[in-house]
Amino acid sequence: KMKTPYRLLLVFLLVWTAWASEPPEGEDLSFFVPDIPKVETEDVIKLLGQARALYDKASESPATAQAVATALSVAVVTLPPVPLYRALRLAKDIPADAQKYLPAAVDLLAGIRSFAIAPACLDRPGIPHTTAGQFKYLIAANLFDCEAIMPYWTLEVLRLALLLQGDQRVLSAFFHNTSSVHVPPEKGLTHISIYESGSTDNTVLWLQVAEALWTAAGIRSFVVTNGSLTRQTLMDPYNGKFYKQHRIQFLATLRNAALEPLYGAPRGAYDYVYFINDVFFCAADLFRLSHLKADIACGLDFEVWVGEKKGRMPGVTQRFRRSLLSTPATASTAAVAAAAAKAKNSSSATPVWHAAMKRMSEVHLEESARQAAADARTQVAKVKPRYEFYDTWVSRDLGGNPFVKVDPITRDTRTIDGLHRGWPIPVKCCWNGAAVMSAIPLANGLRFRAGLVEDGECDISECSLFCEDYRRLGAKRVAVDPSVRVAYLPWTKEFHGKLPGGVGAKVPWVHLERNSGLTELEKQWSDTQGCMSVQCIPLRRGTEEADIHSFRVIDLAANNYTHMFLEQLKQPPSPPFEPQSCNQIMGPYGATNDGSAFDDLSISLWGKNPIQRVTYTANSTLNSLQVHYGTASAPAHGGSAGDPGSLELQPGEYIISALVHFDDTAVHGMVFGTSKRRSVTIGGQNYTMGILPRGVSKAIATPCPGASAHVGRYKLIAFAGTADKVMRSLTLIWS
Numbered sequence: 001k002m003k004t005p006y007r008l009l010l011v012f013l014l015v016w017t018a019w020a021s022e023p024p025e026g027e028d029l030s031f032f033v034p035d036i037p038k039v040e041t042e043d044v045i046k047l048l049g050q051a052r053a054l055y056d057k058a059s060e061s062p063a064t065a066q067a068v069a070t071a072l073s074v075a076v077v078t079l080p081p082v083p084l085y086r087a088l089r090l091a092k093d094i095p096a097d098a099q100k101y102l103p104a105a106v107d108l109l110a111g112i113r114s115f116a117i118a119p120a121c122l123d124r125p126g127i128p129h130t131t132a133g134q135f136k137y138l139i140a141a142n143l144f145d146c147e148a149i150m151p152y153w154t155l156e157v158l159r160l161a162l163l164l165q166g167d168q169r170v171l172s173a174f175f176h177n178t179s180s181v182h183v184p185p186e187k188g189l190t191h192i193s194i195y196e197s198g199s200t201d202n203t204v205l206w207l208q209v210a211e212a213l214w215t216a217a218g219i220r221s222f223v224v225t226n227g228s229l230t231r232q233t234l235m236d237p238y239n240g241k242f243y244k245q246h247r248i249q250f251l252a253t254l255r256n257a258a259l260e261p262l263y264g265a266p267r268g269a270y271d272y273v274y275f276i277n278d279v280f281f282c283a284a285d286l287f288r289l290s291h292l293k294a295d296i297a298c299g300l301d302f303e304v305w306v307g308e309k310k311g312r313m314p315g316v317t318q319r320f321r322r323s324l325l326s327t328p329a330t331a332s333t334a335a336v337a338a339a340a341a342k343a344k345n346s347s348s349a350t351p352v353w354h355a356a357m358k359r360m361s362e363v364h365l366e367e368s369a370r371q372a373a374a375d376a377r378t379q380v381a382k383v384k385p386r387y388e389f390y391d392t393w394v395s396r397d398l399g400g401n402p403f404v405k406v407d408p409i410t411r412d413t414r415t416i417d418g419l420h421r422g423w424p425i426p427v428k429c430c431w432n433g434a435a436v437m438s439a440i441p442l443a444n445g446l447r448f449r450a451g452l453v454e455d456g457e458c459d460i461s462e463c464s465l466f467c468e469d470y471r472r473l474g475a476k477r478v479a480v481d482p483s484v485r486v487a488y489l490p491w492t493k494e495f496h497g498k499l500p501g502g503v504g505a506k507v508p509w510v511h512l513e514r515n516s517g518l519t520e521l522e523k524q525w526s527d528t529q530g531c532m533s534v535q536c537i538p539l540r541r542g543t544e545e546a547d548i549h550s551f552r553v554i555d556l557a558a559n560n561y562t563h564m565f566l567e568q569l570k571q572p573p574s575p576p577f578e579p580q581s582c583n584q585i586m587g588p589y590g591a592t593n594d595g596s597a598f599d600d601l602s603i604s605l606w607g608k609n610p611i612q613r614v615t616y617t618a619n620s621t622l623n624s625l626q627v628h629y630g631t632a633s634a635p636a637h638g639g640s641a642g643d644p645g646s647l648e649l650q651p652g653e654y655i656i657s658a659l660v661h662f663d664d665t666a667v668h669g670m671v672f673g674t675s676k677r678r679s680v681t682i683g684g685q686n687y688t689m690g691i692l693p694r695g696v697s698k699a700i701a702t703p704c705p706g707a708s709a710h711v712g713r714y715k716l717i718a719f720a721g722t723a724d725k726v727m728r729s730l731t732l733i734w735s
């Protein structure tokens, strides 16, 4: 028989083990991410100073611009994953005037990279380089609260821009033989356009570093920080209800803002647009996409999961997926200027080449050490990170059906084989975190847009509509290359191999060519030219979630919404909707389908009996309402729960304004303004301070709510509505 203390101990151990095998609260869901030193605002300001110093140097003359750009392209070559010995070979024979700026260039890039959370890219990516320098590209992005991504992203975008431009050194870093690349002067040009608005972390500061760096490197950059586009609250001028701007409308507006440089340029200024979300990517991978010469080409985007939980990491937001709270950080303009001045001063005591290279080699070492540490943590972790294909909302396979998250992620039988082999496959639509698209339809006037829901179009994402518009306009060559991968968090080495969902390991381009993978793609594209059906999964009405139960198949050839949209663009922007005469019946507000209807208008004798007294009961909702019109009293409507209250009007005093608070089940209360300048609240809640609780809306229930000229011209004469034990809905009648 066991002695009691032992039994207790055993019980304790059992309980403890059970507890310990549960994932603890606040569990680390980013153990597979390399740790980086904490980035202070001063660190970024210092880098900004260095970047500005180079930028200023480059602005002095075309000759210094050339020299600084050359130095920066050599510096880009020294970044991981290109081994330093290979980089050094390329750095040897650079012109003497560029040599001068090399230390500062390498020092700046080393500084940025030392703060970068960097996923491992392949140093021999197995991609072609025949498009280098042959086309004009615009790299576009919308950024928002993504400071953790910025150091890596900034440098990788620069590397991509240089690859696309056909920069000999950056190409040579990845390819054995680049003597076949002939860059026609002025032909291959890459520009960058970024639109940022509303960030409260250090994204803006990082973008300032990026802009100075990219420009100094000779890449023309259009960077808008602190842009004025935020999701608006709009008022319906007819019933005074406030609502949030349609999310898709807002996102489309943001994307268009990033493409302003294209829209404002002459036709032919750009051949292709690279639209890149705030994702982790490898420049060489995205460069590969340009070789598909598709109208829209994408890779695959992955989320990282740890067991049943999404991997996460602070400072990564992805506005186009979800929004998170973040901690504000600001840098005064003066502080930036001071740091820039200081950097300029110290750069007169130029860092020497040897010291700069030493710094970069430390960055390589630290980065691989951090990577090794992350790998080691992954090795011992009970639950390993798992990759799951993300963008099932936008992606459509060749038959027009959504991608799924399990093998095979695209179900069309014509492409399953290709997917499993890792070959590029034709699809109807994709976005997947980053996409390359032909600039022609956009140059011809197409824009990102929301669905023409009023006209019967499906309420789907701006990217889905974009694919549909392209298809209607004849741009039907859309492809997903499974060898091109981006992710919302940094990845482990396994990311380049076989992935869940039936995604084959990355396939070298030569392998595709040898095995007619590209001929197959061309053939499937031409075989499916006439196929115009695609499945639509609309947003649930009034929500921001896709309603998978109300999917339907759309024939893109049936209704030409693209045409309708383009026609609408030609119309001069319609002035804000202004009712001809003011609507004097405002509402209903609340839930009109519940409760029984009442209407006090006849008791008020159409205003001859003015409102004198209003009594009510309310708890969190308005539960009953009884109005005394002159000598006549209307019946009490609603139930009796809650606290009673009343409003007494003085002789000759009228209600001349009203604000109604309500949700989709009941009316919560009202705030009246009277002709004697009194403000009176009806209901149990006082919403006059601060933000409305979730789900509660407000409406200005005074006629012509948007027009100040009408203020005070109307008086409230009666109420109508629906009620049971609570006030379900109210309509206000004015004269």
Ligand SMILES: *[C@@H]1O[C@H](CO)[C@@H](O)[C@H](O)[C@H]1NC(C)=O
Pocket (backbone or CB within 6 Å): 177, 178, 179, 180
């Ligand atoms: C590099 O490629 C060019 C053109 O394809 C070829 O003529 C040349 O022999 C190659 N050089 C080497 C070293 O392989």
Ligand SMILES: *[C@@H]1O[C@H](CO)[C@@H](O)[C@H](O)[C@H]1NC(C)=O
Pocket (backbone or CB within 6 Å): 226, 228
């Ligand atoms: C951003 O713009 C708003 C107005 O558009 C301005 O009030 C604010 O100070 C700006 N913030 C910064 C950091 O420039």
Ligand SMILES: *[C@@H]1O[C@H](CO)[C@@H](O)[C@H](O)[C@H]1NC(C)=O
Pocket (backbone or CB within 6 Å): 338, 341, 342, 345
């Ligand atoms: C920069 O150097 C000049 C002269 O060398 C000095 O007068 C000035 O105070 C320095 N500025 C800063 C910000 O260090």
Ligand SMILES: *[C@@H]1O[C@H](CO)[C@@H](O)[C@H](O)[C@H]1NC(C)=O
Pocket (backbone or CB within 6 Å): 472, 473, 474, 556, 557, 560, 562, 563, 566
């Ligand atoms: C839709 O309209 C556009 C613009 O008028 C036109 O170019 C296109 O050919 C039409 N597409 C279809 C499928 O009807």
Ligand SMILES: *[C@@H]1O[C@H](CO)[C@@H](O)[C@H](O)[C@H]1NC(C)=O
Pocket (backbone or CB within 6 Å): 619, 620, 621, 623, 639, 641, 642, 725, 726
């Ligand atoms: C308020 O009263 C209504 C009607 O009796 C009742 O259904 C509701 O639960 C009450 N709400 C609160 C918060 O007490």
Ligand SMILES: *[C@@H]1O[C@H](CO)[C@@H](O)[C@H](O)[C@H]1NC(C)=O
Pocket (backbone or CB within 6 Å): 681, 686, 687, 688, 689
């Ligand atoms: C509602 O709150 C505001 C601000 O605190 C206050 O001025 C007002 O008197 C309050 N109204 C009622 C009815 O409590």
